[in-house]
Amino acid sequence: MSKNVISNSVIRRLPRYYRFLGELEENGYVRISSRELSEKMGLTASQIRQDFNCFGGFGQQGYGYNVSELRRQVGIILGLDKKTPLILMGAGNLGKAIATHIDFSNRGFELIGIFDVNPEVVGKQIGKIPVRDISELENFCTENKPQAAVLCVPQEAAEKEINRLIDYGINAFWNFTHYDLSISHENVLVENVHLGDSLTILSYAINSAEKEQENEDS
Amino acid sequence: MSKNVISNSVIRRLPRYYRFLGELEENGYVRISSRELSEKMGLTASQIRQDFNCFGGFGQQGYGYNVSELRRQVGIILGLDKKTPLILMGAGNLGKAIATHIDFSNRGFELIGIFDVNPEVVGKQIGKIPVRDISELENFCTENKPQAAVLCVPQEAAEKEINRLIDYGINAFWNFTHYDLSISHENVLVENVHLGDSLTILSYAINSAEKEQENEDS
DNA sequence: TAGATTGTTAATCGATTAACAATC
């Protein structure tokens, strides 16, 4: 039986399941039990069964799960059988790295355009895609109908451009800026990547580990 | 009263508090109540008070919180008054972007070295830091004692190099690979950045929003 | 003092884990 609304905690585990199942498949696994998978992933078997049962029963009692079938199903849940057309805003260091480093097509997307304001990069190619001047954005969107955008521009630029992007029909954002889209724009899908925050959390971990050490010593 | 062990959920909110408090400070706020802050951040006032009280009372009844003092305290909790020496492994597109894009010194770190295997990049500079050949790693670590490393190498390289890094005294990792450090190496601090997983979650959001739409239509 | 707002306890909500009947 499949639930209607899936909790965020479950959703955030799905890509990791998908990855592990892919590795198992590559290593020749045909079936796997929730217990075995739980040991490999550092979860409980209960949680794994609960998670998959949000979407309906993919397993078989007494047998376990068929690895490639389960992976395929998780892929479908994640929308990886689709190819959402996507543009990249900002071809600076970070934008360039994202464009070349990310395997968009295996994540449910197709990168179809890159935009920047800097005349130094406009006209150049990143991978197979030319960097266009931002003045071409409207025409490009009318013609190619991108549905999602990666925001690798400075925060001020993001604040300025966001309304245009929404006007042009883009309503999903992979946001590398600190601009808080979801507070200002309610009907928009946002996945934030706060790289700085992530590093800050490592700083916390290091420092709280050191403090613990000091306490033990004294 | 300050608790000994802080839950992960609280810790992951701290960098965001720190950011918002910084913006408030810049905008001339001297004091702020938990209610006002909660509205700006999209949280509940209760949660904000609970969070800060994990570390002791930073507020004043009837008044609220002093913005810059609270920010300073959160900074100390996050270890941002320290400068942990850090090296970057891998000077490809992603490594280069991280080296230039991240404000390490405001995140509690100092980037002191960059290493790669590719002779094309070894010897070049990224920002002010030369890219060193990985053969120099041991000497460099003995001399400069980095305590943390950013992993921007391919997954196989990470699996190979990780034990050396630990041997050389590095025990904290900002991990951009999919290699699961925390499962194989228990006494190590890891903050994972799974960019691909993050994009996959956006794919899920787009596709499940579309399915909902279809259900409403029918 | 009166009003405001915290710090903190208690209540609620949600997520994880445990248990076990169903069933392959």
Add this chain to the structure above:
DNA sequence: TAGATTGTTAATCGATTAACAATC
């Protein structure tokens, strides 16, 4: 059939929210 392992319900645990006395 017997053994294994799921799907699912119930119990536990933890995090969030509500409430309010303390106090500035």
